[in-house]
Amino acid sequence: DADVTQTPRNRITKTGKRIMLECSQTKGHDRMYWYRQDPGLGLRLIYYSFDVKDINKGEISDGYSVSRQAQAKFSLSLESAIPNQTALYFCATSVKLAGGYNEQFFGPGTRLTVL
Amino acid sequence: GQQLNQSPQSMFIQEGEDVSMNCTSSSIFNTWLWYKQEPGEGPVLLIALYKAGELTSNGRLTAQFGITRKDSFLNISASIPSDVGIYFCAGSGGTGRRALTFGSGTRLQVQP
Numbered sequence: 001d002a003d004v005t006q007t008p009r010n011r012i013t014k015t016g017k018r019i020m021l022e023c024s025q026t027k028g029h030d031r032m033y034w035y036r037q038d039p040g041l042g043l044r045l046i047y048y049s050f051d052v053k054d055i056n057k058g059e060i061s062d063g064y065s066v067s068r069q070a071q072a073k074f075s076l077s078l079e080s081a082i083p084n085q086t087a088l089y090f091c092a093t094s095v096k097l098a099g100g101y102n103e104q105f106f107g108p109g110t111r112l113t114v115l
Numbered sequence: 116g117q118q119l120n121q122s123p124q125s126m127f128i129q130e131g132e133d134v135s136m137n138c139t140s141s142s143i144f145n146t147w148l149w150y151k152q153e154p155g156e157g158p159v160l161l162i163a164l165y166k167a168g169e170l171t172s173n174g175r176l177t178a179q180f181g182i183t184r185k186d187s188f189l190n191i192s193a194s195i196p197s198d199v200g201i202y203f204c205a206g207s208g209g210t211g212r213r214a215l216t217f218g219s220g221t222r223l224q225v226q227p
Contacts, residue, residue: 042219106157
């Protein structure tokens with residue numbers, strides 16, 4: 001079984017709809033992240049959470065919100081989807097290593113299309 | 116914020132050739148990571164570097180953490196068709212609470 005799972009894997013929705021993307025992990029990591037990937041732009045950080053009660057905005061948080069329901073679950077919501085939010089979304093997890101280092105492990109991604 | 120420049124953007128090579136790609140940062144990093152992404156999948160961690168000057172290998176892959184702490188390179192020796200994918204560098208300029216910054220990726224294609 002995969003350590004980091006994302007649901008759904010693909011979603012097509014319409015402008016203005018509310019969408020939730022879910023991420024679950026069995027790695028026991030305390031840190032979780034949401035990224036967005038657009039062609040030619042690499043991965044951009046939307047939100048990250050170092051603990052259930054510690055949630056932080058990334059570089060492109062506008063239009064998104066998150067919920068850390070438990071250590072193993074981190075959800076990303078688009079309150080009112082718009083077409084330029086069409087992208088590939090990745091969840092990642094990490095654990096703080098000695099010295100504070102931060103290796104991240106990624107889920108398989110959710111392809112979201114907003115019409 | 117921190118910026119990473121990754122080059123080249125794409126490479127098309129023959130099987131058996133060696134490959135080199137690099138990343139440079141506008142600021143000092145203390146962690147460099149290299150990932151590979153294949154179509155339809157999430158990035159997979161290949162190599163992690165934590166010390167300036169560190170040289171680490173993973174099979175045919177070798178990566179180095181630059182002495183200035185502002186750059187890193189990844190070499191792939193004797194490329195094979197399954198090396199195809201997008202390679203990303205990622206770095207962090209702090210410890211603990213800092214998130215990673217990703218490069219824009221190098222797309223590698225290997226001609227059998």
